[in-house]
Amino acid sequence: MALAYDGAIQQLIDSFARLPGIGPKGAQRIAFYLLGADAQEVQDLADAITTAKAKVRFCEICGNVCETSPCPICEDPRRDRAVICVVEEPKDVMSIERTREYRGLYHVLGGAINPMANIGPSDLRIPNLLKRLKSGEVTEVIMALDPNIEGEATTTYLSRLLGPLEIKLTRLASGLPVGSDLEYADEITLGRALTGRSEV
Amino acid sequence: MALAYDGAIQQLIDSFARLPGIGPKGAQRIAFYLLGADAQEVQDLADAITTAKAKVRFCEICGNVCETSPCPICEDPRRDRAVICVVEEPKDVMSIERTREYRGLYHVLGGAINPMANIGPSDLRIPNLLKRLKSGEVTEVIMALDPNIEGEATTTYLSRLLGPLEIKLTRLASGLPVGSDLEYADEITLGRALTGRSEV
Numbered sequence: 160m161a162l163a164y165d166g167a168i169q170q171l172i173d174s175f176a177r178l179p180g181i182g183p184k185g186a187q188r189i190a191f192y193l194l195g196a197d198a199q200e201v202q203d204l205a206d207a208i209t210t211a212k213a214k215v216r217f218c219e220i221c222g223n224v225c226e227t228s229p230c231p232i233c234e235d236p237r238r239d240r241a242v243i244c245v246v247e248e249p250k251d252v253m254s255i256e257r258t259r260e261y262r263g264l265y266h267v268l269g270g271a272i273n274p275m276a277n278i279g280p281s282d283l284r285i286p287n288l289l290k291r292l293k294s295g296e297v298t299e300v301i302m303a304l305d306p307n308i309e310g311e312a313t314t315t316y317l318s319r320l321l322g323p324l325e326i327k328l329t330r331l332a333s334g335l336p337v338g339s340d341l342e343y344a345d346e347i348t349l350g351r352a353l354t355g356r357s358e359v
Numbered sequence: 360m361a362l363a364y365d366g367a368i369q370q371l372i373d374s375f376a377r378l379p380g381i382g383p384k385g386a387q388r389i390a391f392y393l394l395g396a397d398a399q400e401v402q403d404l405a406d407a408i409t410t411a412k413a414k415v416r417f418c419e420i421c422g423n424v425c426e427t428s429p430c431p432i433c434e435d436p437r438r439d440r441a442v443i444c445v446v447e448e449p450k451d452v453m454s455i456e457r458t459r460e461y462r463g464l465y466h467v468l469g470g471a472i473n474p475m476a477n478i479g480p481s482d483l484r485i486p487n488l489l490k491r492l493k494s495g496e497v498t499e500v501i502m503a504l505d506p507n508i509e510g511e512a513t514t515t516y517l518s519r520l521l522g523p524l525e526i527k528l529t530r531l532a533s534g535l536p537v538g539s540d541l542e543y544a545d546e547i548t549l550g551r552a553l554t555g556r557s558e559v
């Protein structure tokens with residue numbers, strides 16, 4: 160009795176089941192969808208994966224994902240170089256860009272402090288942030304971390320660390336539902352939180 | 360202001376967003392997961408996709424997915440060749456195999472009759488089923504379609520079509536929650552439904 164699929168099918172299912180947010184049933188559905196899909200569509204997916212992995216890097220300045228380092232935002236002469244918005248992940252940069260309320264630069268930490276997951280300050284791009292602030296060009300740092308326990312811990316850590324510097328520290332206005340992920344905030348809510356940001 | 364990601368990243372997100380069960384947010388999460396993942400893991404996923412698509416075909420007899428046609432089930436001399444279990448999709452074969460209650464063969468229709476989606480009897484592997492039944496070897500056909508409107512319509516259509524033949528027609532016992540997909544039934548429920556199958 161065959162209790163697993165033939166090798167290549169099972170391997171395809173297993174590969175998708177390892178991705179975040181996809182359970183075993185979802186992986187099976189995707190696998191069968193691909194097996195029945197147009198060959199070109201399937202090849203396009205495989206190519207998109209390898210191409211992105213080959214082309215995409217992290218910006219040496221801000222840590223955002225990009226195809227060229229420094230990234231287009233860091234290189235853009237129209238952006239306000241006196242303000243840096245600190246976020247956890249590259250996707251948060253995109254969320255804030257969508258509000259069209261922000262003209263400064265970014266700094267992507269690559270996560271948040273999370274003792275449960277063994278992520279401490281030294282695992283985040285904090286030294287790079289300090290180095291950027293030492294240039295003296297920056298007058299404000301906006302902390303735009305996720306409004307959850309880890310984000311709050313990171314905001315607290317950063318405000319203590321950056322407090323001695325002569326830089327205005329602000330954070331996104333409350334208004335974001337607590338316990339949620341920044342990426343799920345709609346553009347209007349996030350835009351208002353940005354406009355009404357308060358000093359720490 | 361960058362309102363879309365750099366080309367390769369956006370293309371990766373879009374490719375995943377096209378897959379069933381993955382929304383735009385889920386696609387973004389997967390894309391960033393892959394961009395941060397080990398290069399080998401990412402290559403393995405791309406390879407699993409292309410390998411499966413290249414290797415996997417549909418069994419010329421039963422329509423199940425397999426790497427060799429006829430498939431291992433159709434070729435297995437220990438299976439009872441007098442019974443054919445008709446299912447909608449290859450994943451349903453796996454669901455029934457997992458019950459360990461069934462020793463016969465399968466016939467995968469490739470879907471169910473669904474006028475709303477423009478899927479009629481001619482879009483399903485029904486002629487191939489009739490051809491298999493004409494050999495005279497088969498004494499029972501078990502209809503194991505999804506217990507929803509489309510599955511019921513297909514069961515009704517098949518019972519009328521196969522009625523004139525000298526073959527016992529059965530269907531899975533009720534007990535499966537109506538309106539659900541067969542693939543979500545747990546193994547015990549599905550096993551009991553199979554054991555207690557009734558004549559149509």
Ligand SMILES: [Zn+2]
Pocket residue numbers: 218219220221222223229230231232233234
């Ligand atoms: Zn940058």
Ligand SMILES: [Zn+2]
Pocket residue numbers: 418419420421422423429430431432433434
């Ligand atoms: Zn077969």
